[in-house]
Amino acid sequence: MSEETKKAAYRFDTQKVRAGYEPKDHKYAVSPPIYQTASYDFRDVENAKNLFSFKEQGFLYTRVGNPTVAVLEERVRVLEGAAAAIGVASGMAAISYTLLNLAEGGGRILTSPFLYGGSADSFKKIYPKFGIHFDIAKNLEHPEKLGEEIWPDTKAIYIESISNPNTVLLDLDAISKVAHEHGIPVVVDNTVATPYLYHPFAHGADIVVYSATKGLSGHGNLIAGLILESGTFDYKTEKFPQFSEKYYTLRDESGTYRSFPEVFPEAPFTARIRFNYLNYFGAALSPFDAYLSIVGLETLSERLSKQSENAHKLALYLSSNEKVEWVRYPALEESPYHQLYKRDFEKGAGGLLSFGFKGNEKQKEAFLNAIELFHYHVNIGDARSLIVNSPQTTHGELDDQEKAAADIPENLIRISAGLEDSDDLIADLEQAFQKAFSIN
Incomplete structure (x- = not known):
């Protein structure tokens, strides 16, 4: 059994303490170090070229990636059973980047009436100014009728796994089945449940968002958010043309422009958030807050x-x-x-x-x-x-x-x-x- 296979077989309580971190890669520090740095030296010109062409993985600038934040991302990714994860500065940043990434250029989101007040208020106050409109679903508790509420320009269904404050539970398996029949993903805010109590991906979800401020970290001493993707949803459809756009910044060594699914086939959704929304809107998770969240996850x-x-x-x-x-x-x-x-x-x-x-x-x-x-x-x-x-x-x-x-x-x-x-x-x-x- 390889070392990676052995690690993947560890159970939840082992992963919450060990996943995403190798002491030997960090001067044998037992606790993940806080990499309080804005930027990172290149080894040489070749290393710089490789990083900017995505031929080699590494760190460029803490706004888009940081070693401490990466430990948190990988640990929650493993706990959630996701293809990829990205840390951001707050739960609201996680929600906004997710919905903007899905409905960029305009569209509709079918959502639950049972939501955190800040989410609900932003849906009516902010997003319509960007051409994104929200429909409050009437049939979430009767998923067999939910398809009647999905329009041609509906880009996703957004729900909470355990709602705040009424602890409403929904049949995510049934909701996801209807969503996928209509070619749209399901976004689940899993903040209250955490991956310890519930795994949305196992019930058909495609994207999971967190306010890591809450149960994930658990000590009321930080603000943080996370976005995770299943890696199974196909964004290369007419409903999501933004994912097929080819960018100069994603060009290969020969100068050919490429799209996010071409460069990041296993995780195009979070990659597009990292290099578009996080990069240019800039709600970066601080290394110190990521460290506090890592410590909180251990319990x-x-x-x-x-x-x-x-x-x-x-x-x-x-x-x-x-x-x-x-x-x-x-x-x-x-x-x-x-x-x-x-x-x-x-x-x-x-x-x-x-x-x-x-x-x-x-x-x-x-x-x-x-x-x-x-x-x-x-x-x-x-x-x-x-x-x-x-x-x-x-x-x-x-x-x-x-x-x-x-x-x-x-x-x-x-x-x-x-x-x-x-x-x-x-x-x-x-x-x-x-x-x-x-x-x-």
């Missing part, structure tokens, strides 16, 4: 397991609380997504849940102000437990009609379970409920 399984366990215990407590109107968490048997959870999420449903506060607005504010152990802010996936009134904060960009479509009532409170003792978290919620409902 991904342990964190997500404990967070899923804590979230489930919190959901059960809230379900039996008379001051709570409803609870949304797929691991609960009464969840409409429980069967999909049992089929696709054998390791847990993640740390995100939401509930309906049964009191009035004044009592809800008193409840949030009384919280002592939870942190009150807008991040998710942190080692610390977080709580927030999503309709007024993370999804405050949505108008009443959009909130209704996304099933986000004004009394929704979102929890991102951390790593504390679940009994302490429950006790904190209990004392906050008592204080809130002591107010008339």
Whole structure:
């Protein structure tokens, strides 16, 4: 067995600590070094020629590639089972580069109503100015009818694997089948689930995006994003003419212009993002933030397991609380997504849940102000437990009609379970409920 074959056979928990890094290639440093450099010396003129003609792999300039960032990219690529990965400066950069790459020159994206508020707001506010329009799918939960919503200029379907904040689960296998019948890729934001809980590529996805700020890194101390591709979707079709464009900058040694699929046949999507969008729009992931993300990844399984366990215990407590109107968490048997959870999420449903506060607005504010152990802010996936009134904060960009479509009532409170003792978290919620409902 070759060394590469042996490494590929390692299981998830080994790969999250070891993939993408060889100490012998970095002065035998046990922890990946932070390559805090803007540029890199060429060995000689021949090396420079080879790098610029893509005959040889290496590093030119940290805006388009950096050794520390490359370790993160390769590690997540292996964990996700992707053909290639690219790190960028934020989750929103990952989303925007992906959608611009797909719908360059104009087109439509069929998307879910169950999305992070910032994503939804950007879809209506920014992209139409670039000729890209979004259709909110009505049949995502009835994929057999989804084809009726795909138009000739629809370039992709965009969904979240576990939605924020309602933890909606969708049948990605069925959605992907319909998308591929119509010649379009499926983009999945896998931020909440992470590759520990869910592998979108195994269910038919073509592109996966991450806010690595959240569960992937897990400590609330960096901003980062990732884009990964399956390597199986054919972009050399009339629907995606931009991928067949031949560029002077991709010319071979004889000067022949080439396209991205010709130069990067196994990963044309992320290569095109790296050398077009990342190169010229410039949302580069810093080496230091990449390093922090690498360190965070080393405990991904342990964190997500404990967070899923804590979230489930919190959901059960809230379900039996008379001051709570409803609870949304797929691991609960009464969840409409429980069967999909049992089929696709054998390791847990993640740390995100939401509930309906049964009191009035004044009592809800008193409840949030009384919280002592939870942190009150807008991040998710942190080692610390977080709580927030999503309709007024993370999804405050949505108008009443959009909130209704996304099933986000004004009394929704979102929890991102951390790593504390679940009994302490429950006790904190209990004392906050008592204080809130002591107010008339």
